[in-house]
Amino acid sequence: MGIIDNISKLFESRLRLGIMAILMVNDRVDFNTLKEHLEASDGNLASHIKALEKNELIEVHKQFVGRKPQTTYTATELGRLSFQKHIDGLNNLIKGMK
């Protein structure tokens, strides 16, 4: 059991996998965009984001747009690698079952 296996556990949540999927193909995404694509509630989304952040799979950026605070998210190198591994794992699993 290496670190990757542990991280794969993190991806078992559909929402977390969704967050990572969006961050894989977009440079910077704000909270509302994530919410719209994933159709999740504020609280639910926030807690999953926190879990990903704690494991250093994503990075959080806070800045001000005018006077409004805006939070954006990006995937870290570790996050990208882990996501790729996880997807490859799913693919292999399917191939193995056929």
Added chain:
Amino acid sequence: MDTKEQLNHLSEIRSLMERSSRCLSLSGLSGISAGIIAIICGLYTWWYLGDGSFAHTVGVTEYFLSLNIFSEKFITVAIIALVTLVLAIVSAFIFTYKNSQKKGLKIWDTSTKYFLINLFIPLTTGGFFCLILAYYGELYLLASSTLIFYGLALLNASRYTHREIRYLGVSEIFLGLISSLFIGYGIIFWLFGFGVLHIIYGAVMYLKYERE
């Protein structure tokens, strides 16, 4: 989880990645309508420059190139070109808007913004380049320049919409290069590139993604 569930899971992730990074509302009908408008306006210009007939393109081209850029004929052609551009963009927008409504997609999001920015940077560069050609009176490269810059613009923007638009972009670039070797037949290449290719691309995309 069984295999089928896993497969669904994967395709769901894939679709999420596509939807969040590409403007998928772009309708095939937009291509068809832009193509039809290009053909009508292109043929009208040909007929107008040929004094009410479809004269041989080499003669028409020579006549067009001899025009002073402040002459009435030249200004009329420039106005037709502008009207063509506006009509094509408006019709493309209408069909794309309808498509986004039908599919329940947002018409304006980050991917639409990136698509337009990446499309219009090479496109306006091409526009200014053509104005400069007009300024120097070197308009014989007009058809090939518009085709090449439009192709490059599509290629550049293809990252933010349906992938297939790359093929249209590459075809326009190729056509533009060939066209530069056949001065005097520019209008034919132009009608084919902006008219026929748009219609073919639009029809293919419509059948692939929008037919019920």
